[in-house]
Amino acid sequence: MYTQGLDKAGKNEVANADPETAEQLEAFQARIDAEEKIEAKDWMPEAYRRTLIRQISQHAHSEIIGMQPEGNWLTRAPSLKRKAILLAKVQDEAGHGLYLYSAAETLGVSRDQMVADLLSGKAKYSSIFNYPTLGWADIGAIGWLVDGAAIMNQIPLCRCSYGPYARAMVRVCKEESFHQRQGFEIMLTLCRGTAEQKAMAQDALKRFWWPSLMMFGPNDSNSTHSAQSMAWKIKRFSNDELRQKFVDITVRQADFLGLRVPDDKLAFNDATGHYEFSEIDWQEFFDVLAGNGPCNSQRMAKRRSAHEDGAWVREAARAYADKRAAQAAA
Amino acid sequence: MSEQVWPLYEVFIRTRGGLSHRHAGSVHAADDQMALDHARDTYTRRSEGVSLWVVRSDRIVASDPAETAAFFEPAEDKIYRHPTFYDIPDGVENL
Numbered sequence: 285m286y287t288q289g290l291d292k293a294g295k296n297e298v299a300n301a302d303p304e305t306a307e308q309l310e311a312f313q314a315r316i317d318a319e320e321k322i323e324a325k326d327w328m329p330e331a332y333r334r335t336l337i338r339q340i341s342q343h344a345h346s347e348i349i350g351m352q353p354e355g356n357w358l359t360r361a362p363s364l365k366r367k368a369i370l371l372a373k374v375q376d377e378a379g380h381g382l383y384l385y386s387a388a389e390t391l392g393v394s395r396d397q398m399v400a401d402l403l404s405g406k407a408k409y410s411s412i413f414n415y416p417t418l419g420w421a422d423i424g425a426i427g428w429l430v431d432g433a434a435i436m437n438q439i440p441l442c443r444c445s446y447g448p449y450a451r452a453m454v455r456v457c458k459e460e461s462f463h464q465r466q467g468f469e470i471m472l473t474l475c476r477g478t479a480e481q482k483a484m485a486q487d488a489l490k491r492f493w494w495p496s497l498m499m500f501g502p503n504d505s506n507s508t509h510s511a512q513s514m515a516w517k518i519k520r521f522s523n524d525e526l527r528q529k530f531v532d533i534t535v536r537q538a539d540f541l542g543l544r545v546p547d548d549k550l551a552f553n554d555a556t557g558h559y560e561f562s563e564i565d566w567q568e569f570f571d572v573l574a575g576n577g578p579c580n581s582q583r584m585a586k587r588r589s590a591h592e593d594g595a596w597v598r599e600a601a602r603a604y605a606d607k608r609a610a611q612a613a614a
Numbered sequence: 615m616s617e618q619v620w621p622l623y624e625v626f627i628r629t630r631g632g633l634s635h636r637h638a639g640s641v642h643a644a645d646d647q648m649a650l651d652h653a654r655d656t657y658t659r660r661s662e663g664v665s666l667w668v669v670r671s672d673r674i675v676a677s678d679p680a681e682t683a684a685f686f687e688p689a690e691d692k693i694y695r696h697p698t699f700y701d702i703p704d705g706v707e708n709l
């Protein structure tokens with residue numbers, strides 16, 4: 285998902301000063317099993333803290349980088365209405381990034397550190413945002429598929445054992461359904477338009493289908509962090525379970541649009557009640573995560589220059605605040 | 615870069631008149647006014663509030679979670695503070 289859980293814990297992450305006792309770990313797990321929420325200042329195993337910092341910060345970075353593919357169409361939206369809607373959606377994504385950064389900060393990592401890790405390439409973000417938005421229909425496909433896949437993952441996160449993360453996700457989920465609906469509506473409008481417009485929608489689905497399925501992360505058999513995250517109730521469903529749910533729901537929506545899902549092996553299995561689909565091209569997935577997707581370097585370059593270009597604003601605001609504080613003290 | 619970090623503020627929102635303010639999250643800002651502006655833009659994009667409070671996070675005094683049991687213990691054994699402690703015979707009304 286937005287936190288595909290692939291980068292391992294870094295070597296230089298703080299080692300816990302006090303060894304964790306079996307009693308502490310047991311008492312912690314008992315709280316989790318009783319569905320108690322863990323709050324920022326509560327005792328928690330160092331590995332739980334590190335897992336959450338990694339996951340929440342990756343999630344935040346994904347929201348922030350995720351503004352770029354859509355931002356690409358803000359000046360070229362086909363009408364004022366579409367432009368206003370897209371602007372509101374992109375602004376929401378900035379907000380999601382901010383809710384999540386502040387949730388991660390409650391675990392003792394600074395905002396600056398997280399931003400520095402993103403800019404240096406140490407921290408990851410979702411593979412999906414490394415694909416280009418070549419046409420207006422891609423904005424429809426992103427809202428429908430990418431936000432749709434995100435919702436699938438984020439709804440269970442509202443029940444995550446870590447309180448600040450769960451509460452941030454409740455806020456995010458409230459806003460996401462507008463994102464998905466506006467995307468579907470763009471697709472619907474194109475599909476009910478001219479043959480050329482419908483072809484644009486079809487082309488966007490063709491390019492975004494597989495990258496959207498990759499958002500759920502590796503297969504369960506290859507997912508390194510899954511079992512522990514499930515035991516800690518950070519995660520409630522496995523990658524494959526969520527991916528299946530997404531396919532089952534989305535294929536029907538594609539049918540409604542009259543669009544073809546780009547998978548020759550896609551078939552409904554009456555016995556299981558689920559759609560069967562082809563194996564994902566995992567090589568592509570790992571390539572994109574390794575930094576070799578179509579837009580990785582462009583996304584990072586843009587994020588770095590935005591950060592650098594904004595430095596004088598941050599400094600000026602700080603200097604003004606200091607001056608005002610000095611005047612007030614005098 | 616680090617010495618230029620903007621301080622953290624906690625954000626509280628009153629969702630409508632008659633309700634109390636409730637914690638929503640936090641924002642970084644250079645000063646109080648910017649904290650209010652950021653809190654508005656971050657947490658009330660859909661008219662979620664009629665009033666905002668922001669307070670520097672480092673000014674909040676909090677009880678220690680490790681001491682929760684001892685800290686709240688004085689209230690534990692005073693069950694007579696609850697109306698259910700008192701037996702009222704059937705037939706007595708409006709009590």
Ligand SMILES: [Fe+2]
Binds near residue numbers: 347376377380
């Ligand atoms: Fe989002």
Ligand SMILES: [Fe+2]
Binds near residue numbers: 434
């Ligand atoms: Fe979204």
